[in-house]
Amino acid sequence: MLRELNPSIRTLMTPGPVEAEPRVLRAMAIPIIGQFDPEFLAIMDETMELLRMTFQTKNHWAYPIDGTSRSGIEAVLNAVIESDDKVIVPIFGRFGHLLAEIATRSGADVTTMECEWGTAFDQEEIIAEIKRVKPKVVALVHGETSTGIMQPLDKIGKFCRENDVLFVVDAVATLGGTEFKTDEWFVDAVISGTQKCLGVPTGMSPITYNDRIEKIILERRKIEQGLDRTSENPRRIQSNYFDLSQIQEYWSPKRLNHHTEATSMLYALREGLRIIQEEGLQERFERHEFHEKALVAGLEAMGLTLFGDARYKMPVVTCINIPEGVNGDEVRFTMAKEFGVEIASTFGSLAGKIWRIGSMGFSCRKENVLHVLAALEASIRRHGGKVNAGEALQAALDVYEGKTAALASK
């Protein structure tokens, strides 16, 4: 017999998964009801309403795809891309590559453009490329978790709308943690995830899209033979699981029988969103910025430097240059082993060069910020690194006590 599952309690300060809100975890223990139970249908509708609030949109369609965030990306790109459609993907980190990969596998003729990791694009540069390529779709990451950089979107969205280009944005790492204005920025489809700033376990990908996207989905509608023998469509979406033409009918009053909705995850998402509604979106964004300020003050007081172009820093992810002569992985392992604190390394060309600290959702709170600073400082010193010992916590506490006016690096 295996023992009852009882893993250690950790302080999660990575850019996902982050600690789930205790109320969300309690909601997950609520007994299962059937997927067509009127009470469950009401929970679905309430979740759609809460998602519209969180996405800051008047779109009718706002619902979760069951699967991690990339399931939402796959569903949206599969729905809008047909064979040889032109798609532009500007890449400024790992997740831009993911968008390009999924768009390519969806059959698109993909044009990528890249900028150096650690900075964002000038919006005019992307607009010039849109003029040149004349794509059907531009797919772009908002907060690039791999580099801690956030791409401004407002001008690109406006240009796309005026020129009949579809604008699809991955807001997986930013939704619920920092400003994201679906309608005001003219974003046609947005994809998010639960395990980052929403403070819910991983396993769902909330999406929203407008009538421009819905039109394509309806044109490609194809219902399973087991439900409708007459349904045919040569333009049908290639995936069954990610077929938004069927999934949106499941989330409509027709309640088409597609998948079985993930009951406990939906309970979790609803509770997570309800917490956001209670806190207030603006108040929540301010909370994330406040803890970021304390964290950065602590890191800088320690003598560490931040990675990346400060103008485009994500408020919910802080990337740190690993000091010369320090082994980044050994420091992380000591933090995990001795303090139970987890921070992240990163990918590709930046691996071994930076650490990433997430301050997202429920993980974004004072105890965690103080805990991560203490663990980082002690672990760097344990591995022979030089820092200004004892300064970090005092600098962070100064911010918490309102003694520090402005963020030095911003």
Ligand SMILES: *Cc1c(COP(=O)(O)O)cnc(C)c1O
């Ligand atoms: C985490 C993340 C993803 C992928 O999320 P999964 O839930 O692991 O599929 C995609 N895009 C961005 C920007 C992310 O931060």
